[in-house]
Amino acid sequence: MNPLFDLTGKVAVVTGASSGLGVQFAKALAEYGADLAIMARRYEKLLKTKAAIETMGRKCLALQCDVTQEKEIENAVGQTALHYGKIDILVNNAGITAAIPAETMTEAEWDKVMDTNIKGVFLFSKQVGKYMIEKKYGKIINIASIYGAVGNNAFPIISYHSSKGAIINFTRALAVEWAKYNITVNAIGPGFFESEFTQEAVHTEVFMNYVKAGCPMQRIGNEGELNGALLLFASDASSYITGQTIYVDGGWVSV
Secondary structure, three states: OOHHHOOOOOEEEEEOOOOHHHHHHHHHHHHOOOEEEEEEOOHHHHHHHHHHHHHOOOOEEEEEOOOOOHHHHHHHHHHHHHHHOOOOEEEEOOOOOOOOOOOOOOHHHHHHHHHHHHHHHHHHHHHHHHHHHHHOOEEEEEEOOHHHOOOOOOOOOHHHHHHHHHHHHHHHHHHHHHHHHOEEEEEEEEOOEOOOOOOOOOOOHHHHHHHHHHOOOOOOEOOOOOHHHHHHHHOHHHOOOOOOEEEEOOOHHHO
16 A cells, blocks of 8 residues: 555544445545544434444444534534544535525525535534644545536526535635644545435436536546545645645536
């Protein structure tokens, strides 16, 4: 293993780790040596991921946590720091979407997406950042989206676009604030990958035609194709990279 990407001895927190990309991220970090704290609202779904990570020979703490509730976040992060003694890596993965036209979206529907997708990123970064600042070391990885950089003509998801666009600039701003603490803050902007939210749509002819029209590689991403960017940002291979967003999208935002 190239030591630049070796995460042995590191402790990583992954939010939204009960399904989809969160599970993939947690397993990838464990494969490269990190011990994990995985968090989500649905605790029972975390247990399968916890078992898989422990089978890999890594430690894993599973904690129920709603990313919109600061007290729950503070408690979960505190438990993690007490259990492991530190937190080196944070993957802000938890997120939701809502397909509702702008003209009919209610304030509550807007707030639900924004509270989860951007306020949750701020609150988790704030709570984990306390421990990273103390240690003068940290890697924060925010999960944005191609839809944070471009619009779309297929789905009425304005709150999702807005929240993911906010993540991209939040990443830049926090990277500047916390550079003095040796904390890097970067983001990954995935294109379409199969997940709990997309699993029904991605195999339909209509959707695949949409992907072929918008994506130069004319396909959705495969499982594991986000791991390279994740491991770059989580490891010391990115010691001089901060405030950046890498789009893993088959070229979508280049068109």
